[in-house]
Amino acid sequence: MAPFLRAGALVVTVLSLRLLLSAGALETDTPELICSEGLTDCQMSRVPFSSAPPDPYGSMYITHIQLNVTHCRSANTRDCKPCLQIEISLQDINFTQRISEGSGDDSDEEALVKVCHSYPSSFDRCMAVQFKPAYMKMDQSSTYKLLLRETVDFETLVVVTAESKETYVYQNITIPAAKAVCPWSILLEHDVPRLQVVTEHMRNMVRLQLQNTTAIQEVYWAMTWDDVHGQPVRWPIGKNEIVISSDLIAPCLCFLVWLGDNNIRRMHCPFTNQSDTLRRMQRNVSVTMVETQLRTGDMGLGWNVTSPCKVKAEVRLCKKDIEGGQCEGVTGSNQKLKTKNWTAAQRVHWQTGEFFLLPHPQLCVQVKFEGMVSFSEPQCPFETHRVRWILSLLIGFILICLAILGVYLIQGILKGYVWKWLKDDDVKGAVGGSHVLLLYPPDDDEHLPELLCHLGSSLQTLGFTVSLDLWSQAELSVLGPVPWLHSQLDRLKRQGGKVVLVLTQTTWTRAEEWGACSCKKNEENIRGVEEDCAGSYPVSSRHVDVFGASLSCILGDYLQGRAGERFMLVQFESLPPAPPGGYRPLPQLFCGLHVYSLPSQSLGFLTELAGPKQTASASARRKRAGGLRMASRAFAKRLSGFTAGTNVLHLARVSPGCVGGEVEDSGETLLLGTSLITPPSSPDIVVSKIEWV
DSSP: OHHHHHHHHHHHHHHHHHHHHHTTOOOOSSOEEEEOTTEEEEEEEEEOTTSOOOOOBSSEEEEEEEEEEEEEOOSSTTOOEEEEEEEEEEEETTHHHHHHHTOOOOTTOOEEEEEEEEOTTSOOEEEEEEEEEOOOSTTSOSEEEEEEEEEOOTTOEEEEEEEOSSOEEEEEEEOOOHHHHSOTTTSOGGGSOEEEEEEETTTTEEEEEEESOOTTSOEEEEEEETTEEOOOEEOOTTOSEEEEEGGGOOTTEEEEEEETTOOOEEEEOTTTTOTTHHHHHGGGOEEEEEEEEOTTSSEEEEEEEEESSOOOEEEEEEEEOTTSOOEEEOTTOOEEEOGGGOEEETTEEEEEEEESSOOOTTEEEEEEETTOSSOOOOBOTTOOOHHHHHHHHHHHHHHHHHHHHHHHHTHHHHHHHHHHHHIIIIIHHHHTTOEEEEEOOTTSOTTHHHHHHHHHHHHHHHTOEEEEGGGOHHHHHHHOHHHHHHHHHHHHHHHOEEEEEEOOHHHHHHHHHHHHHHHTSOHHHHHHSOSSGGGOOOTTOSSOOHHHHHHHHHHHHHHTTOTTSSEEEEEETTBOOOOTTSOOOOOGGGTTOOEEEETTTHHHHHHHHHOOOOOSSHHHHHHHHHHHHHHHHHHHHHHHHHSOSOOOOOOOBOOTTOOSOOOBOOOOOOOSSGGGOOOOOOTTSOOOOOOOO
């Protein structure tokens, strides 16, 4: 029974020593060493940094070490420092041998154990512990204890190594923060600042008021939302109040305040039990839904909910009606969000899940937190919004405007392409392949032949067939003027078209002379001439040319009441036919002929040359009119580029019958045009031979 009593006494002694150390009763800043029963002459010495620690010796070996952290008081009772307790278990390797040999106490045997502390960014600190085992009796236990105690720093990693002659053991420990080590009785009120929180909902702000500090103290503060921690911020020096937005309010929002030279922090959570905090937090909650591949491999919907706090919630699908009003929940789609399943990342908490449905324009997602009456506003990612259509229309309108602007800027280039296209299709269809015979007096101005050639080539470009005596000299020399004119008039009868007489000063004079000569003959003599209009020519003329032969045909048409059916007049604005001797009306021979001034009256000129054409539909008529307008613009541009300037002919008005030669000196400035035009006859009408009356 005695051996058991002695062993029990040793255990009680060791436990008592451990409780005494953990309670922090010892008040010292120097390392301490306490040896358990069975060890004598215990001594501990620090090893200088510049010296190597001694090598361990003796028959003791280390079985294990145990590290504990408690608080210890220093001379200043307001300070709390952590103490590291190192408990080393030893055993004598010769104890069994002594029992078998029956040897007694060996008080001369000594042992040395080396203990070292390793701190980050610092030198190792080592201690040499010397002692003697006291073998009092043969049945004494062979296990011994060494207890070392030393002050360390908060939140520091410490690696402890213990080495005997035969063994080497190490273990590490992280010293916790002060609030985990020091009792609250030591944390005096004046050591930590206080924070007063005032919420002003009307102004959407929160005022943080600092208390229990002085102006020179360095204060830091930070915000936390459960597992999400904000960055520490230094409190502005000299201020006792700062303002933050009330949008940050959440039930789990807390404020940490501490002094810069003290790790003890005070936490203040003012919104935990406020009723409207959860409702305000919903503005910072988001729920999204996208089409994704599910874990099963099929396509479905994936949802994601983010929240400032870790709270219980519920997410569901709902179907929105066509009018965009209520969103009815989809049966069986509700899913619970547990508090433990939230994950903290990027200053929010989030959870994800899946719905085994395919996307639909009416399908939306909602979330509701525990304590809220209704779900949040539905989020409908697949809905086709009217705003998108409006945006598309707006973009289309802008593109159309840019296109119009681009057309306007490059209209010169586009006009060339459009004209080329119209010239081949609409313009040629509008003129219908009509024939044009250009006539002028041969002894006129020297610039007139060049102008006539340019006029003829311009008409050919538009699709007309053009005859000009300048281009037919070989044919004229063979046939003669009158037969050649006959052939051209026959061609006009077949193809349609007009004989165009260029109105110049010479034309004016020749027509008046020819008319005066013709008026001397009586009506019977006129009827006695050949039926061919080209056979009658004034005797006063020195020779017969194509222009002179045409005057007889004009007279024949006039007497038959068909003035302007085959002949028309044209004058160039750059070469006006101003009559000599003042203002006089047109010669009576030209009464009833249409007179056009070029290039200003190009549209009317080309329309009469093309002649009337029977069209089957209104669209065909519009197309023909458009072709003529485009042709007239190009025709006028060509003539304007060839001629220089515009001269206006001043003529007195002529009475409708062109008889009597009454002059009205009205002082009007006229372009020869519609005031002298009689209704045109159809070029398709077959004209019989003229019988002179």
